Amino acid sequence: MTRPTRQREREREDEEEDAEQGEQTACPECSSTDIVKNADRGEMVCDDCGLVVEEDHIDRGPEWRAFNHSERQSKSRVGAPTTQTMHDKGLTTQIDWKDKDAYGRSISSEKRSQMHRLRKWQERIRTKDAGERNLQFALSEIDRMASALGVPRSVREVASVIYRRALDDDLIRGRSIEGVATAALYAACRQEGIPRSLEEISEVSRVERKEIGRTYRYISQEL
Numbered sequence: 001m002t003r004p005t006r007q008r009e010r011e012r013e014d015e016e017e018d019a020e021q022g023e024q025t026a027c028p029e030c031s032s033t034d035i036v037k038n039a040d041r042g043e044m045v046c047d048d049c050g051l052v053v054e055e056d057h058i059d060r061g062p063e064w065r066a067f068n069h070s071e072r073q074s075k076s077r078v079g080a081p082t083t084q085t086m087h088d089k090g091l092t093t094q095i096d097w098k099d100k101d102a103y104g105r106s107i108s109s110e111k112r113s114q115m116h117r118l119r120k121w122q123e124r125i126r127t128k129d130a131g132e133r134n135l136q137f138a139l140s141e142i143d144r145m146a147s148a149l150g151v152p153r154s155v156r157e158v159a160s161v162i163y164r165r166a167l168d169d170d171l172i173r174g175r176s177i178e179g180v181a182t183a184a185l186y187a188a189c190r191q192e193g194i195p196r197s198l199e200e201i202s203e204v205s206r207v208e209r210k211e212i213g214r215t216y217r218y219i220s221q222e223l
Helices: 006-022 069-075 109-125 129-150 153-168 177-192 198-204 210-222
Strands: 035-038 043-046 052-054
Touching: 109 210, 129 153, 129 177, 129 198, 153 177, 177 198, 177 210, 198 210
Parallel strands: none
Antiparallel strands: 035 043, 043 052
């Protein structure tokens, strides 16, 4: 089985190395690698001879300024990153539970009942069929067991990926959702080097230890 978390880390390290190599551009005049970036003027200048190596440099950062974490959170216009631990990968819209408008004022009772109906339908349409409902249940079981075991979030991501692969390869047919979810979590712990025995896994699971071991061996052979 692959290790998606470590693979992402390797890809991130490769990107950082490429970025560092790009920043160490040699000066065409004196062959110096001491290149200084002037963010105000948008230029890359050689610190030895003063030659402008690049100009009109694109600033890929935000157009606003923030001086602390709360200001960055309030000014940022992007959402949370996608995650494998949710059945929709965290891409659906969520209606806030606060019965207030955009200015922080309380809404009327008629609007509150309307928002209550909208929230109810929003929860219903997040899962369009039985397959998504089963996936949602399995991922919630993985999250519950991982919280009880105290494993890091990377293990939950890997376990969710393993379960999704088992679902795509039709390995869950004839087996319980809880059993496959528990086996995926056990496999993720082994992959990430987190020492958790079958006894510890079975204590927080709703299936027996024998079924967990049997399902783990099956998905290990098939994936």
